[in-house]
Amino acid sequence: MSGTILEAEDFAVARGGREVVRAHELRIREGEALAILGPNGAGKTSLLLALATLLPFAGRLRFRGSSIDRPLAFRRRVAVAFQRPLLLDRSVRENAALGLALRGVSRRERDQRAHDALVRLGVAHLAGRSARTLSGGEAQRVSLARALAVGPEILFLDEPFSALDAPTRETLVADLARVLRARGVTTVLVTHDRDEALSLSDRVAIVMGGRLRQIGDAASVFATPVDSEVAAFVGVENVLPARVVSVTEELTTLRVADHLVEVTADVPAGDDFPLLCIRPDDVIIAREPGPTSARNALAGTILRLEPIGRRVRVLLDCGFPLVAHVTVRSARELGLAEGDVVTASFKATLPHLLARHRAA
Amino acid sequence: MELIFEGLREAVARILTLDRDLLEAASASLVTSGSATSLSVVTGVPLGAALGLGRFRGRGLLLALANTGMGLPPVAVGLFVAVFIWRSGPAGQLEWFCTRQAIITAQYLLAAPTIVGLTAVAVQSIDPMMRLQLTALGATRLQSIALLMRESRLLILTAVMAGFGAVISEIGASLMVGCNIKGDTRILTTAIALETSKGEFGAAFALAFVLLGIIFALNALTTWAQQRARPQ
Known part of the structure; x- marks a missing residue:
């Protein structure tokens, strides 16, 4: 170019x-x-x-x-x-x-x-x-x-x-x-x-x-x-109000509702109350908690399962609403059903932080 | 019934023997109505396209006038033209009263509004986005208008046929300004009226059949053109 x-x-x-x-x-x-x-x-x-x-x-x-x-x-x-x-x-x-x-x-x-x-x-x-x-x-x-x-x-x-x-x-x-x-x-x-x-x-x-x-x-x-x-609009369905708890060279720890969440994203300058953005595709659902490289694992109850094309939109209650997208096949193999308690995890490297004051 | 059969028999005989009076009236009709329609096409199609596609001051008024003109009573037009070309009228020096020019003028005033109004409708019926697409393709204003007119050619043809149909079958204006002079300004419609008033039903039937034949042929031509353009 x-x-x-x-x-x-x-x-x-x-x-x-x-x-x-x-x-x-x-x-x-x-x-x-x-x-x-x-x-x-x-x-x-x-x-x-x-x-x-x-x-x-x-x-x-x-x-x-x-x-x-x-x-x-x-x-x-x-x-x-x-x-x-x-x-x-x-x-x-x-x-x-x-x-x-x-x-x-x-x-x-x-x-x-x-x-x-x-x-x-x-x-x-x-x-x-x-x-x-x-x-x-x-x-x-x-x-x-x-x-x-x-x-x-x-x-x-x-x-x-x-x-x-x-x-x-x-x-x-x-x-x-x-x-x-x-x-x-x-x-x-x-x-x-x-x-x-x-x-x-x-x-x-x-x-x-x-x-x-x-x-x-x-x-x-x-x-x-x-x-x-x-x-x-670009499909980041999870935009969650958060509070900065600590910032180290490696990780930023945030409080979202009653949970602590670790991310590598930079905190917007001077904003201790940013918005935590997580794409539904970045959230992994598992039946049981287990050792993975994902820094964040939260227990959540499935509130709704909505088929959207080749995927299923899973709405979870983790103390705050969290949306995950899984394939139809994964949903079937995991036997997901409304009311089930599952583990939702996501890597610290994936979320993005927005300054709260820029939120519309 | 005898009267009708006798009239029909005579009409067929006149047509088959190419009766001179019949041919003269048919020829006069085709010349006057053809000329009036041609003039209306030359002036009315561009004006109709401009009214349909343009956005200018007075456009609405002109469209309203064209639409009103489509319903003009022929006798009112005849009266207006007669007064205008009367020996002592504003255009008396032309000496057009009782001439074919007078009939053509009156028929032009009857056909033109129809052609203007229906041409405007024809070009407006094209998807408005088509004009934007042509502009986007690099068309000049004139190129766009020409392409849009070509695109609506069948509807414009229908407009022209409607104009011709209106004037070839009118009688009031032509009778008033043409004076129904045998061999000159006697057209099919005025001749039919005259022969009927004399009780010459055979002649009147023959003239009416020729008039209907012309109108049928034109409509058949229009229909053929429309059907030919339909996707197979």
Whole structure:
């Protein structure tokens, strides 16, 4: 990866006279895939559309170091694919070549480039078909091929998989991830799906309540959210009020309800009452307590077992509520049932501490 | 019943022998209504597209006027055009009263609002996100409008056919401003009225069959175009 390709500063987007999203600073690096992640209505689509100059904005937007004075010229160097395929009532081939036709590319060249893009998305065999006869997944592949055919310097994707069924979505996400990585296309993806963001992006920007709340590489944002709202959104279900008991070079000891918990995370400066964040996936459930390397082991009663896809969400009462995720198979093999007393353990290296005053 | 059968027999005979009066009236109808519709297409389709896609001051008023215009009574239009081109009227120096130009003008005023209004509806029926997608693909404003019009071509064709259908079957305005002159401004509808008033039902039936045939052929053409565009 090299320098910044797109840079927004003091960037704000208003719709219907109301500011819907603001970002103090957002830099998109050349060759990276950035996911703009946030709940519905957070303002992430407005942010993406404004970055693509499809919505008016306030603030500064620079492309390769220069202000964007001619939006049309900028739009002809980038591409956007939306949630719905938005294909014209023409053949697949003509749709895939549309962006090139609008740029005045010769017929021979655009046919070749459209064909190459259709091949990359696995829909070249549909080239002669009318776009109106395609399935949702096929149409979205053609839409993505149309965007890639123009050879965009930045590809903006606005929830392009959200209208697809799960199996179609999973296949398409995998295929697109392969295409984008192979070509090193700078990509900005809007999504509310954490798995999509992890599959397709190098960095993640969290947008909540119309504000860019956190940006960083995907692993660090998911592991160390900046506040309790972001933590909840990125799947950290356990955000527990704690009190610092002692701090040594190796470990920090905290009191959570009546339990002492040891962590290696740094205590936020000057905050003796931080929030302890533990991902449900980091909590291990066992029938009996036993010797492990985990520094923290708590007895807890199972209050609820909730299947969520391939996992089971286990809500425990350990003197405070604690959520763990286990596989369906583990839950079955352990014979977990509501009312059972089990041992929940987690390593001291996994939790993250948040300053209490930053909690929303 | 005898009267009806006799009339039908005569009508068939007139059609099969290509009766001169019949052909003249059919030709006059096609020329005047075709010209009025063509003028309405040239001016009304771009205006309808602008009203459907544009966001400008007065757009709502223009759309309301177009919608009102779709229900204009032909005799009111005939009266307005007649006064306008009357020898002593504002456009009297054109000497269009009792000419085909007068009929074309009146029919234009009847067809244009239909074409404007239905074209606006046609382009508005396209997914609003499509316009954003075209802009995102690097389309200029003109390229977007052209693509959106092409995308709604079947509905625009329906608008044009509705405009043509409205004027080829109207009588009030054409009679008032064209004067029903044989071999010149006598069109199918005015001829049917005249022959019926004289009790010449055979001639009236023949004219009516030709008029119905034209309308049927146009509707068949529109239907064929619509069905052809359906995905297989």
